[in-house]
Amino acid sequence: MTLQKIADAMVEGDVETGKEMAQKALDEGHSPNQVLDDGVLAGMEVVGERFKNYEMYIPEVLSSAKVMHEVMEILRPKLVSGEQASNKGTVVLGTVEGDMHDIGKNLVGLMLEGAGFKVIDIGIDQPAKNFIEAVKKENPEVVGMSALLTTTAPKIKEVLDALEAEGLRDKVKTMAGGAVIDQAFVDENGVDAYGPSATAAMEITQQLVDEVRKNAS
Ligand code: B12
Known part of the structure; x- marks a missing residue:
């Protein structure tokens, strides 16, 4: 089956087959x-x-x-549809300091863009001060980390503390996700929402944007 062949190509690191099968699946x-x-x-689950x-x-x-990156290039124009409503809300998104993983973050960004949010992706290995800088510059409703x-999860708390110190904590809502993050972590550390997946991130972002706008009005 074509979808299985894409999964196999991911595991084998076979870019050509991955791209070919992705196009075939869409066709x-x-x-x-x-x-x-x-x-x-x-x-990716098998790889993990x-x-x-x-x-x-x-x-x-x-x-x-x-392989994932190349296949996503094929899917991107189809996932990011015409629903670009600039007023839907802005999200500053980044991977925290010391952490180079970006596949999940990129997927979240892509899905949020597809849902019409403006996404400011500040990249990987981002210290708290860079999140703050982006918040000051872009004035987002939501910050996603x-x-x-295990070693980089505590950096999320550093971002929250920096937002607080800068007097920005009440202006934005925060969400976090990634392999070591769960609801308990989010509750303990005072993050506003946990995003288990990119699909969930779309719904959560909408809720958080609504809350920020309600509080501001
Ligand atoms: C790919 C990968 C790598 C790649 C990263 C490539 C890249 N460009 O990202 C490479 C090979 C570089 C790598 C390196 C390392 N890795 Co690594 N890596 C993985 C792996 C296999 C898959 C991660 C992934 O991309 N998954 C696919 C995506 C789609 O899923 P996801 O990231 O979970 O994201 C989804 C959700 O979590 C959520 N989400 C994610 N972020 C956010 C953010 C927000 C705001 C929201 C709402 C949602 C959300 O939505 C996403 C989409 O659905 C995981 C295994 C795992 N189970 O996660 C290990 C894993 C994370 N790595 C691990 C380790 C140990 C390392 C290394 C330390 C290995 C080493 N000895 O050097 C280094 C660290 C490098 C560094 N400083 O960051 C461990 C971490 C263990 C721990 N508890 O700390 C894991 C869990 C593997 C394991 N079980 O041992 N890794």
């Missing part, structure tokens, strides 16, 4: 979301498991990430 009538969920993310069990190592995982390592 066969699979929706871009199906290709994403049952092809790309299904493949194998990495955890030392059956795959960093260079191989990077090859899988490359990604962390995938």
Whole structure:
């Protein structure tokens, strides 16, 4: 089945097959979301498991990430539809300091853009001061933080503390996600919302934007 072949190509780090099968899946009538969920993310799940069990190592995982990137280039125009409503809300999005993982963050950004939000992606390995700078410059309703390592999760709290210190904590809502983040972490650290997936991020962002706008009016 074509979607399975995309997942296999992800695991094998086979860019050409990945791209070919993604195009074929779309031609066969699979929706871009199906290709994403049952092809790309299904493949990434296997990669994650194998990495955890030392059956795959960093260079191989990077090859899988490359396949994902290339397939996403095919899906991007289809996921980011015409629904670009500039007034829907702005999100500053970044991976916290010391953390280089960006696949999940990029996916969240892509889906949010697709849903019509303006996304300011400040990138990976971003210290709290860079989040603050972006908030001052872009005046977003929402700040989204990604962390995938036990060692970098505490950096989320640093961003929150910096927002507080700068008197910005009441002006924005915050959300966080990534492999080591869960509802308990978010509750304990005072983040406004936990985003388990890019799909969830779309709904959460809408709720947070609504809350900020309600409080401001
Ligand atoms: C790919 C990967 C890498 C790649 C990253 C490539 C890249 N460009 O991102 C490479 C090979 C570079 C890498 C390096 C390392 N990694 Co790594 N990596 C992974 C892996 C296999 C997959 C992550 C991924 O991309 N998943 C796919 C995406 C789509 O899912 P996601 O990230 O979870 O994102 C989704 C949700 O979480 C959510 N989300 C994510 N962010 C946000 C943000 C917001 C605001 C919201 C709302 C939602 C949200 O939505 C996303 C989309 O649905 C994970 C395994 C895992 N289970 O996560 C390990 C993993 C995260 N890595 C791990 C480790 C240990 C490392 C290294 C330390 C390894 C080493 N010894 O050097 C280094 C650290 C480098 C650094 N300083 O950051 C561990 C972390 C363990 C821990 N508890 O700390 C994991 C869990 C693997 C494991 N089980 O051991 N890694």
